[in-house]
Amino acid sequence: MVLKQRPPLLVTVSTAVLLVLGGAAAYLGLGSRLAPGPKLPLGMELVPADAMVALTLTTDENQWTRLRQLGTPESQRSLDRLLVNWRDRIISANGYRFKTDIQPWLGDQVTLAFLPKSATSEGTTDMVLVVPIEDSSKAQEILSEPQDGVTWVGRDYKGIAIQSITTATGETYESTVLGSKWLVLASGAKGVEAVIDSSKGGVSMLNNDDYRRAFKHLKISSAMAQVYINAPVAAGVMAGSDNLPGINGLVAAANLLPNGLDIEASTWLGPEDQPVYRDMINTPARAPSRLPADTVLMMSTSSIIPLWQALKEADRLNGLLPVSSEALIKGLTNQTGLDIDNDILPWLGGEAAFGLLPPARDKDDSEATIPMGQLALVADVADRPAAEATWEQLNEVLVNRFRFELEPLQINSQSVSKLDSFYGGITMGHGWLDQDVTFFAMGPEILDQVAPRPRRSLKANRAFKTLLDTSPQENSGYFFVDVDQLTELKDTVPFPTLPDGFIFSAVKSLGITTQVQDERSLSYDIFVELPKGQRVRALPGSKIAPEKDPEKSSEQESEENAPEDGG
Numbered sequence: 197m198v199l200k201q202r203p204p205l206l207v208t209v210s211t212a213v214l215l216v217l218g219g220a221a222a223y224l225g226l227g228s229r230l231a232p233g234p235k236l237p238l239g240m241e242l243v244p245a246d247a248m249v250a251l252t253l254t255t256d257e258n259q260w261t262r263l264r265q266l267g268t269p270e271s272q273r274s275l276d277r278l279l280v281n282w283r284d285r286i287i288s289a290n291g292y293r294f295k296t297d298i299q300p301w302l303g304d305q306v307t308l309a310f311l312p313k314s315a316t317s318e319g320t321t322d323m324v325l326v327v328p329i330e331d332s333s334k335a336q337e338i339l340s341e342p343q344d345g346v347t348w349v350g351r352d353y354k355g356i357a358i359q360s361i362t363t364a365t366g367e368t369y370e371s372t373v374l375g376s377k378w379l380v381l382a383s384g385a386k387g388v389e390a391v392i393d394s395s396k397g398g399v400s401m402l403n404n405d406d407y408r409r410a411f412k413h414l415k416i417s418s419a420m421a422q423v424y425i426n427a428p429v430a431a432g433v434m435a436g437s438d439n440l441p442g443i444n445g446l447v448a449a450a451n452l453l454p455n456g457l458d459i460e461a462s463t464w465l466g467p468e469d470q471p472v473y474r475d476m477i478n479t480p481a482r483a484p485s486r487l488p489a490d491t492v493l494m495m496s497t498s499s500i501i502p503l504w505q506a507l508k509e510a511d512r513l514n515g516l517l518p519v520s521s522e523a524l525i526k527g528l529t530n531q532t533g534l535d536i537d538n539d540i541l542p543w544l545g546g547e548a549a550f551g552l553l554p555p556a557r558d559k560d561d562s563e564a565t566i567p568m569g570q571l572a573l574v575a576d577v578a579d580r581p582a583a584e585a586t587w588e589q590l591n592e593v594l595v596n597r598f599r600f601e602l603e604p605l606q607i608n609s610q611s612v613s614k615l616d617s618f619y620g621g622i623t624m625g626h627g628w629l630d631q632d633v634t635f636f637a638m639g640p641e642i643l644d645q646v647a648p649r650p651r652r653s654l655k656a657n658r659a660f661k662t663l664l665d666t667s668p669q670e671n672s673g674y675f676f677v678d679v680d681q682l683t684e685l686k687d688t689v690p691f692p693t694l695p696d697g698f699i700f701s702a703v704k705s706l707g708i709t710t711q712v713q714d715e716r717s718l719s720y721d722i723f724v725e726l727p728k729g730q731r732v733r734a735l736p737g738s739k740i741a742p743e744k745d746p747e748k749s750s751e752q753e754s755e756e757n758a759p760e761d762g763g
Contacts, residue, residue, distance in 0.1 A: 291343025570639025
């Protein structure tokens with residue numbers, strides 16, 4: 197068996213994009229963290245084991261209303277349009293109204309699954325909606341006959357009756373009721389038949405050991421949204437490639453906080469992947485206390501050497517970072533003669549953190565004097581004499597080759613070097629914060645902000661403090677970005693512009709804490725800060741008007757056609 201190398205560094209960046217910025221599952225959540233953790237969604241007992249994605253959502257109307265209160269006006273409108281679209285396609289188009297026809301018998305959560313494309317599928321996937329029936333007698337009253345404008349054509353599969361449905365808008369679905377407990381809607385015949393197979397003893401998601409094992413790492417109870425992603429299959433369908441480094445599968449649960457979303461996730465490697473996490477450890481994190489509160493972006497790791505090796509191998513990640521690892525290696529060697537692998541890594545040990553800070557400002561704090569973000573690198577050191585030799589070599593090159601002016605300092609009884617360019621505009625600093633903690637900084641104010649310690653550390657940052665409160669203190673690293681500041685400083689910091697879209701525009705800040713579970717699995721605590729939006733209004737009424745009943749009074753008609761809130 198050939199083992200594939202999948203770099204673990206993507207756990208802090210690509211997973212953030214996958215979970216939070218690129219996927220709807222990360223945008224949904226409400227509940228509370230309790231010791232037992234979330235229960236496996238009941239609908240997963242019917243979802244076939246080869247599912248690409250499965251998303252379980254609460255049907256609690258109050259929770260959806262609370263979710264709709266978060267975000268920008270643009271993101272709120274987009275979410276409302278999404279809810280209305282699904283309501284009209286699934287409910288209104290079949291002649292039903294949610295509150296009067298569906299809510300009385302509906303269970304507390306529904307599961308939407310996307311199955312790999314079958315030979316007869318018209319789209320890229322088969323979509324299946326599994327809906328629990330809480331009150332079978334009330335459901336029977338509604339589901340026994342088609343509504344006006346909707347046609348049903350019956351057929352049989354393994355003794356189970358299936359209805360091929362054509363809605364008033366011309367859309368087609370396959371539907372069945374299993375044992376008076378479940379209503380199943382599918383986009384095609386293969387989808388509903390696969391669910392029937394699972395109900396008759398076939399392999400379902402509850403038989404997926406990796407899924408069940410990863411789910412045990414989650415602690416959020418009564419989550420509004422729970423998601424499963426078969427990463428290689430999903431990447432193959434959406435990106436045309438099954439090579440998603442660092443992830444073979446993912447589960448997540450989301451919880452609503454007053455100022456955003458609290459998300460827990462767990463990922464695992466496949467049997468063909470090398471156990472790349474075995475060299476990563478969880479330690480008490482000190483990096484947040486070593487960087488200032490106004491840090492725009494921070495990445496840290498408890499295990500710098502395996503992280504650096506992963507960075508060199510993660511070609512896809514380089515597109516997300518200000519500079520590629522290859523360019524960093526060549527640039528450092530050409531300018532200073534230092535080789536990262538031979539001159540720096542040997543004396544590093546333990547935790548390391550990189551921070552991007554806002555540009556320096558005038559004394560009156562009006563305008564940026566230098567249109568570039570300031571940089572700081574803080575790291576634990578395993579061999580201080582070797583580190584001091586490296587700093588001496590750097591000083592020699594900067595002074596003799598580039599005409600920097602060197603000013604030796606003592607800060608808190610520790611040696612620090614300040615270097616100013618003879619030509620102006622560039623200030624660097626490096627040295628010691630403690631006996632075994634060194635730093636390198638670039639920027640006219642960065643030395644004062646880092647050494648010997650920040651006056652207000654990142655731990656005092658409101659958004660980062662929320663992340664600390666919801667994540668384990670012993671972990672393998674952090675990723676944090678103040679999206680508000682990054683957007684304001686887009687022309688002054690060396691970081692890619694965030695994509696357009698309502699999800700991106702609604703995010704104020706994003707923080708991720710990673711924790712090693714074993715050599716093949718990682719867990720994440722994610723905080724997405726969102727603005728408190730305007731007061732929500734009732735969702736607009738359906739564009740698909742139901743047939744008028746001549747037996748009903750105008751008052752009854754008006755009441756039933758009133759806009760529905762909460763989808």
